[in-house]
Structures are given as structure tokens and as C-alpha cells.
Amino acid sequence: MMQEENYIRQHDNGQNPFRTPDGYFESFTNRLMARIAEEAPQQRESVKVHAVVVPLWRRVMRYAAAVAVAVFCVGGGTLLYNRLQNQEQALQNDQLEYAWDDDELDEVLDYEMLDNNQIAYYLTEAY
Secondary structure, X not given: OHHHHHHHHHHOOOOOOOOOOOOOOOOHHHHHHHHHHHHHHHHHHHOOOOOOOOOHHHHHHHHHHHHHHHHHHHHHHHHHHHHHHHHHHHHHHHHHHOOXXXXXXXXXXXXXXXXXXXXXXXXXXXX
């Protein structure tokens, strides 16, 4: 940063390159106020206010549509949640209903006369 500043100071000979015309700021206020006075009436005429009145039935319909969407979302979410809960409950009931306890499994194995080698064979080769 210092190198850039030194470079600028060497090339501008210590003088400010920006200049204003002589007497510019002495009459600046008067000229500015005259321009404002000239432009103000034109701006006032060009600005027109147009009020838009929304009928009551349109506002009511917007609110009704918003309520209908909210009811649809809440109702659909509730139904979906209940259906998922019912499926999980049904799965748990099925697991409890078809679960084997050790005594039943022992009876089936005794009835089929399966030993551990045959069970291992069926588990590995059959599938």
C-alpha cells in the first residue's frame, strides 16, 4: 500500500489533480434552490395515486382457500400418521402371533428328527 502511495506522490508533484472552477461554491446554493423550485411542480404533477380496492368476497375467498389448504395438510398428515402407526402395530402383532418359543421349536425338530448337521445343511445349502 505504501508503494502505491509513494508512486502517486512522485508523479503528481504534490498537487491535487481535482479542481473546481473559480466562484463555483459561492453561487452553488442559489443555483441548487432554483433547480429544485423548477423541478418540484413537474414531479408533483407526474405522480398520480391510484388506489386499488379489493372486494370483500375476494378477501374472504383467499382466507377460505388458506384454511382449506391448512385443513387438508393437517388432516392428510393425521391420516398418514395413523396408517403408519396401524401398520407398525399390525407388524408387532404378527411378530407376537407367529413367534416361536423354544418349546414349540424343540417339538418340531423332534417330530422331523432333524439333528444339528441337517439343520446346518438346510441353512447353508438350501438358500
